[in-house]
Amino acid sequence: MVRRTSRERRADIVRWATQSGPATVEQLSDLFDVTASTIRRDLAALTAAGKLARTYGGAMALVAHPEAPLRRRTGQALEAKQAIGRWAAGQVRRGETVVLDAGSTTGEMARALGSARDIVVATTGLNALNELSDAPDVTLLALGGRLRPLSQGFVGPLTEASLERMTFDRAFLGADGVTADRGICEADLEQTRQKEIMMRRADRVYVLAHGAKLGRRPFHAWAVMPDRWTLVTDRGAEESDLRPFRDRGVEVVVVDVDPGPERNGDLDLDADAAAAAADSPNDTDAADHGAAATGRG
Numbered sequence: 690m691v692r693r694t695s696r697e698r699r700a701d702i703v704r705w706a707t708q709s710g711p712a713t714v715e716q717l718s719d720l721f722d723v724t725a726s727t728i729r730r731d732l733a734a735l736t737a738a739g740k741l742a743r744t745y746g747g748a749m750a751l752v753a754h755p756e757a758p759l760r761r762r763t764g765q766a767l768e769a770k771q772a773i774g775r776w777a778a779g780q781v782r783r784g785e786t787v788v789l790d791a792g793s794t795t796g797e798m799a800r801a802l803g804s805a806r807d808i809v810v811a812t813t814g815l816n817a818l819n820e821l822s823d824a825p826d827v828t829l830l831a832l833g834g835r836l837r838p839l840s841q842g843f844v845g846p847l848t849e850a851s852l853e854r855m856t857f858d859r860a861f862l863g864a865d866g867v868t869a870d871r872g873i874c875e876a877d878l879e880q881t882r883q884k885e886i887m888m889r890r891a892d893r894v895y896v897l898a899h900g901a902k903l904g905r906r907p908f909h910a911w912a913v914m915p916d917r918w919t920l921v922t923d924r925g926a927e928e929s930d931l932r933p934f935r936d937r938g939v940e941v942v943v944v945d946v947d948p949g950p951e952r953n954g955d956l957d958l959d960a961d962a963a964a965a966a967a968d969s970p971n972d973t974d975a976a977d978h979g980a981a982a983t984g985r986g
Contacts, residue, residue, distance in 0.1 A: 809830065844879040859892065
């Protein structure tokens with residue numbers, strides 16, 4: 690590891706705490722490869738300079754990490770989001786009812802679902818509604834409520850009441866950050882409560898999060914995960930990022946980032962391909978649809 694000057698290290702500590710949330714001395718010591726006493730001196734100096742606030746055993750940013758608007762987030766890690774979205778769309782089977790969370794990655798999934806046949810999609814996201822509004826064989830349900838401009842998604846009691854009156858074969862959720870121990874991190878409690886309802890009403894739960902979101906804790910609102918769920922990410926995730934999820938029994942799917950054609954046995958099969966799929970003993974194996982690697986602890 691390249692050694693930083695104390696000034697560089699302290700600037701990085703402030704940046705990390707702002708982006709990832711409260712940090713302990715032990716975490717920072719491991720991250721920057723210095724002793725705990727060095728980190729304590731750094732935190733004391735940063736606190737005295739008004740750049741951090743001390744917590745028991747660590748520090749936190751004085752200003753929370755700002756929530757970026759969906760329009761800005763849509764272009765970030767776009768190929769990874771498209772690959773994850775294509776894989777997720779490939780899990781949806783004809784006749785199923787699924788729910789899509791608001792978000793940029795679920796928006797890419799909605800785009801990949803545009804040629805699906807005989808499915809029902811309920812969504813809280815404006816981008817997903819726009820992507821699927823002209824899909825001829827998709828029954829589209831808008832879960833309306835109060836619109837959050839930053840996320841371009843509906844939240845609140847009206848949305849929650851709609852969710853409570855439905856069940857789903859699969860739920861596909863986005864995340865501002867996701868950790869193995871705490872679950873999904875979001876900017877406010879309305880979003881996390883809504884995600885928990887989606888998960889509770891679904892038979893299978895998928896969290897769609899590109900590699901940079903793993904382990905991130907930018908906010909202080911959390912959605913508690915069910916016992917069984919699937920994390921879908923891309924090869925930008927390091928093995929050290931994935932191991933905590935696998936250790937807790939989370940199914941982990943790592944998708945190759947490939948801007949190639951959409952792959953989904955139920956989305957866009959012509960007659961010859963459909964016949965070939967019918968003859969294949971593995972045509973219903975969801976794990977074959979674009980995933981480079983999967984694993985359960």
